[in-house]
Amino acid sequence: MTKTIEAEELGLFRDTVVKVFESEVSPHYESWDKAGIVPRELWRTLGAAGLLCVDMPEEYGGCGVPFEYSVVVGAELARMGFGALSTNVMVHSDIVAPYLSHIGNEAQRQQWLPKMATGEAVGAIAMTEPGAGSDLQAMRTSAVADGDDYILNGSKTFITNGQHADMVIVAAKTDPKAGAKGISLFLVDTSLPGYSRGRNMDKIGQHCGDTSELFFSDLRIPRTALLGEEGQGFMYLMTELPRERLVIGALGVAAARGSLDLTLTYVDERVLFGQKLKQFQNTRFQIAEMETDYRVNKAFIDQCIAEYERGELDAATASMAKYSATEMQCRVADGCLQLFGGYGYTTEYPISRAFMDARVQRIYGGTSEVMKEVIARSLLGRA
Ligand SMILES: Cc1cc2nc3c(=O)[nH]c(=O)nc-3n(C[C@H](O)[C@H](O)[C@H](O)COP(=O)(O)OP(=O)(O)OC[C@H]3O[C@@H](n4cnc5c(N)ncnc54)[C@H](O)[C@@H]3O)c2cc1C
Structure with a gap:
């Protein structure tokens, strides 16, 4: 019963987040992408909508909600095809703010967190x-x-x-x-x-x-x-990196959902050789494989989010989450783009942006190779 209420509340929060992004981000995103930067004012808009640093305690300007609410903000941006903005917001809310709340002293938290929650200060x-x-x-x-x-x-x-x-x-x-x-x-x-x-x-x-x-x-x-x-800086970095890696994985899963949704619509509309693209066996198998790939990773990320909330997520498992989800994101973005044919290669179709935005996910926050090294070390010790 409690679980259902919690899921309902999270769903309502998600709806609000989506509405804000539909009105404040969607109409402008393409021009921001062309400009190579979002306007500084956007941060204040997101802050005013209550979408920054949401899992920070209320006395520091946050909403004091669980971590998964913060994940929803970045994940919805990623799902809606705003990959760069999802990275910007993740760094601000899910990386920088937790460093302050976990390691900062009272004066440092008071100095920065309330301003970060309103968007008056941007963190890096x-x-x-x-x-x-x-x-x-x-x-x-x-x-x-x-x-x-x-x-x-x-x-x-x-x-x-x-x-x-x-x-x-x-x-x-x-x-x-x-x-x-x-x-x-x-x-x-x-x-x-x-x-x-x-x-x-x-x-x-x-x-x-x-x-x-x-x-x-x-x-x-x-x-x-x-x-x-x-x-103690290196030790702090190693302690905080699992959360960063988990969130990158969560964004990867959400972005894959976005790519799949675009593709499900497209293969139903595109007609060739007298039939819909979705009727070809290759399309059906591709979609089946990618949806399965997505769901397996989504289940693992959800499990890791729950582990993080219980304080149980270890560094190797967080690395598995990032490694697996971001590699999947890139496989799905590539497979989906292929189904769009030449149109997928044009900037007119959002699947092309999903493809280009995905690539860096396997690099920042620790490359896939570094993730594999961390995982191997937990099983085999140092080489
Ligand atoms: C868009 C973007 C945003 C970023 N944001 C930030 C940020 O906000 N803050 C920040 O500090 N950094 C940021 N980074 C940096 C990012 O974290 C680094 O690029 C990343 O850690 C890799 O480092 P590198 O680019 O120097 O590559 P290198 O470390 O030179 O890696 C080169 C290659 O060597 C491989 N390699 C490295 N070590 C091993 C190993 N032990 N075994 C096998 N192969 C290995 C790598 O996997 C890679 O293929 C960002 C990067 C990008 C592209």
């Missing part, structure tokens, strides 16, 4: 550097203690929300000789002198995804901006 997280992607420990950005401050020098790349961010969680070396134990995290206010943004990067998909290089040149930040304890 900067780990990757030109020489340190999968190999995060190779990062060179440094933070040197100086009186009551730290001085940051270095650069980051591929940072989602980099253009709009008001606060970036920056991973930097506080002790370059200490390996993983020499990394710390900082809440960097982007209005400080010494902080600069590079270009908004041109990508083959997720065009309005706001992905940037960032530069820190003698950037002086107060010691109060240290997130958690000095030298």
Whole structure:
């Protein structure tokens, strides 16, 4: 009985989310994709609609609802074909906000979370550097203690929300000789002198995804901006990455649903050789295979969401979720596009965007190869 009420409430929330995206996002998305960025004002619109940081506690501006509500926001964006925006929102609400609520102190939470919930402040997280992607420990950005401050020098790349961010969680070396134990995290206010943004990067998909290089040149930040304890940054990253990977998997599953729905309609409409496309055995088998692939992954992601809510999701299982769901998303996007024929290759048909937006899902948040390494390590130990 309680389960039914919970499912009903989640369903009502989903309906509200969809209505907001239909009115506030759908009419403009194509022009944002062409512009290569969403307008800054959109963040305030999403905040006013109560769609940012929804699982944060009410005293910090959230709605205090379970994690699965937050997943619904990003997942509906992905299902509706707004892949780049789903990434932007996921980073803000499902990655940056939890770092603050799990690791931040009271003053840091009060400083950033309420503004992030209204969209007044946009959040980003900067780990990757030109020489340190999968190999995060190779990062060179440094933070040197100086009186009551730290001085940051270095650069980051591929940072989602980099253009709009008001606060970036920056991973930097506080002790370059200490390996993983020499990394710390900082809440960097982007209005400080010494902080600069590079270009908004041109990508083959997720065009309005706001992905940037960032530069820190003698950037002086107060010691109060240290997130958690000095030298514990890598451990915090490893603790928070499972949630990020699970959410990426959840977006992958939702995007696959979107691709399948577009295709089910198309194969019913397209006529060739005197029959509907859906009557060819190949089409029927393709659809059957892809729907099965989708459902198996959806069931696994739902199970992982429940495990996360119970505090039981381990790193290897989260990696399986990301690996499996994003590979499936790409298989489905490719298979669906094929059924559209040449039309699927034109930007006029949204399946082409689903195809292009999907590709990066196997790369960011840890590549599929890195996911396999994490999974193998849990079974076989280190190589
Ligand atoms: C659109 C976009 C948004 C992003 N957003 C962010 C963000 O907000 N914040 C952030 O910090 N980063 C972000 N990233 C960076 C992303 O996380 C990295 O691109 C990713 O981790 C891979 O690092 P890399 O690009 O340096 O590739 P590399 O690490 O150079 O990998 C190259 C190849 O080597 C393989 N490889 C690596 N390690 C192993 C291994 N141990 N065994 C076998 N093969 C291996 C990889 O799988 C890959 O195929 C984003 C990237 C993109 C494209």
